[in-house]
Amino acid sequence: MHNLSVSAISRALAAGDFSSVEITQYLLDRIREEDTAYNSFISLAGDSALEQAAEADLRRSKQSDVPALCGVPFAHKDIFCTENLRTTCGSRMLENFVPPYSATMVEQMRAAGMVLLGKTNMDEFAMGASNETSYFGAVRNPWDTACVPGGSSGGSAAAVAARLVPGASGTDTGGSIRQPASLCGVSGLKPTYGRVSRYGMIAFASSLDQAGPMARSAEDLARLLELMAGFDPKDSTSIDAPVPDYAASLNDSIAGIRLGVPKEYFADGLHAGTAACVEEAIKTFESLGAKVSEVSLQHSRLAVPVYYVVAPAEASTNLSRYDGVRYGYRCADPKDLHDMYTRSRSEGFGEEVKRRILVGTYALSAGYYDAYYRKAQKVRRLIKQDFVENFANVDAIIGPTNPSPTFPLGEKTDDPVAMYMEDIYTIPANLAGLPALSVPAGLVDGKPVGVQLIGNYLEEARLLNLAHQFQLATDWHQLNPLTGGEQ
Amino acid sequence: MSVDRSDIEQVAELARLRIEDNSVDELVSKITSILGMIDQMQATNTDDIEPLANPLEASQRLRADVVSEADQREALQANAPATEAGLFLVPKVID
Numbered sequence: 001m002h003n004l005s006v007s008a009i010s011r012a013l014a015a016g017d018f019s020s021v022e023i024t025q026y027l028l029d030r031i032r033e034e035d036t037a038y039n040s041f042i043s044l045a046g047d048s049a050l051e052q053a054a055e056a057d058l059r060r061s062k063q064s065d066v067p068a069l070c071g072v073p074f075a076h077k078d079i080f081c082t083e084n085l086r087t088t089c090g091s092r093m094l095e096n097f098v099p100p101y102s103a104t105m106v107e108q109m110r111a112a113g114m115v116l117l118g119k120t121n122m123d124e125f126a127m128g129a130s131n132e133t134s135y136f137g138a139v140r141n142p143w144d145t146a147c148v149p150g151g152s153s154g155g156s157a158a159a160v161a162a163r164l165v166p167g168a169s170g171t172d173t174g175g176s177i178r179q180p181a182s183l184c185g186v187s188g189l190k191p192t193y194g195r196v197s198r199y200g201m202i203a204f205a206s207s208l209d210q211a212g213p214m215a216r217s218a219e220d221l222a223r224l225l226e227l228m229a230g231f232d233p234k235d236s237t238s239i240d241a242p243v244p245d246y247a248a249s250l251n252d253s254i255a256g257i258r259l260g261v262p263k264e265y266f267a268d269g270l271h272a273g274t275a276a277c278v279e280e281a282i283k284t285f286e287s288l289g290a291k292v293s294e295v296s297l298q299h300s301r302l303a304v305p306v307y308y309v310v311a312p313a314e315a316s317t318n319l320s321r322y323d324g325v326r327y328g329y330r331c332a333d334p335k336d337l338h339d340m341y342t343r344s345r346s347e348g349f350g351e352e353v354k355r356r357i358l359v360g361t362y363a364l365s366a367g368y369y370d371a372y373y374r375k376a377q378k379v380r381r382l383i384k385q386d387f388v389e390n391f392a393n394v395d396a397i398i399g400p401t402n403p404s405p406t407f408p409l410g411e412k413t414d415d416p417v418a419m420y421m422e423d424i425y426t427i428p429a430n431l432a433g434l435p436a437l438s439v440p441a442g443l444v445d446g447k448p449v450g451v452q453l454i455g456n457y458l459e460e461a462r463l464l465n466l467a468h469q470f471q472l473a474t475d476w477h478q479l480n481p482l483t484g485g486e487q
Numbered sequence: 488m489s490v491d492r493s494d495i496e497q498v499a500e501l502a503r504l505r506i507e508d509n510s511v512d513e514l515v516s517k518i519t520s521i522l523g524m525i526d527q528m529q530a531t532n533t534d535d536i537e538p539l540a541n542p543l544e545a546s547q548r549l550r551a552d553v554v555s556e557a558d559q560r561e562a563l564q565a566n567a568p569a570t571e572a573g574l575f576l577v578p579k580v581i582d
Contacts (some may be wrong), residue, residue: 100559192543194543194545305527306528309525342503342505346504358498358502358504371529375533376528377540379528379533380538416517
């Protein structure tokens, strides 16, 4: 039962093969037993999940026209506020925070009858690419538990790969959905900036943050995105555009579709095994009728430097709200207000978060604003323009998701800059606000690697169509880490 | 651009963070290496390029200045470290 996809569970519930309560109970038991090996969950919903499942079963028995995913279990990254369910953002700062409301995206999935099983582990405040900065301990990769799952949505990726949940939400500020999807052999989509509401999603870097789905197939991503996406007046940067039926175009032919391969994405630093898998994937697309050509994203090499100004600057501003007054951690026995602010923040935040707050504060401080923040915003425009120019000639861009397969825990924790390079191929789409996804494209020494597709604004349907056709032609997405990479 | 001990201490004070004495040197070296990586962007010519703040070039949507949320004082204060009579408690600010 745990191998069933979101779509398969939806069909089984409709056919009456089992109830939502049955699969919910089954997966809760499975998480309790198996997750000790991965640490992919921070909190389990327990009884409230069973109540939601019973409600879904009742709804299916009484209504003829229920939403397709009614009763399907799901997990949310612990960055999304969930009413009456602890939401920590992977931080000691929010260890005991119980939100009085749910994020808009959480509400939408709930309204469609999806059952919330629990909250997945993550890098603290989504700052990390290995899930080692979580206050609640590192997550382990189901393909090799000595290795990292990627991050920051590492808990969601590991839980989906380990068949603890059929799907989970993630957030992607610089690659935090796509990179862990790549390292764990699952599918993950970062939509266009503004496509999914940010209301109730704990803020990291507000001009980059975007929520999206993670699952074991592009078909599942399409069904999940349809529930997650939509205009929200409570998010001031939400896009007011209709949500298409993403599943409807999955089976369209991709013959004649123009794919651009950025030469900069195959330069030094790309693992030879990863490169071989991506090149093979490109050949598969050609065999399906896609027209492949080389393109240039000449400013993409500056994406990591630009990101490490913009994201820390926005984070230092967003995280100034944690002051020990209204919610979150407060130090013991503060002697005055200044002492309370300083000790609450110093004790509540972990090392990586503090480092980024310092870099961001520095970049925004008097005398450095123009040289760092303003300069980075200008180069950000150049990075976006590269994409805009290329999308006049190609329909999507294809390349590696990240430079190499998963690596051992601890390998990069002492070298922040080496860790930051994990996101070298994902960050450009965040800076430009474009949709992008990663799907499994092969194994290197028994460890999965992903291929990335980047699309034009609001063209999630095209990316999902391409990914689904790729998955009809390949079986990389069906390989199971629990059976040694067999299907 | 490199930073020294006093830069880090000054920025930490602005950010209301305390750095333990025995970790300042390591932090100086890590932040120097991060800033060195960031400085790769400095050589790019950005004359006549406008800064990009929102990737979709959108501006903030405004709404009428009217109350749109119900009063949830108790629910919101349930997460506060210290409250009394509906107020948030902080250490004494004025003598």
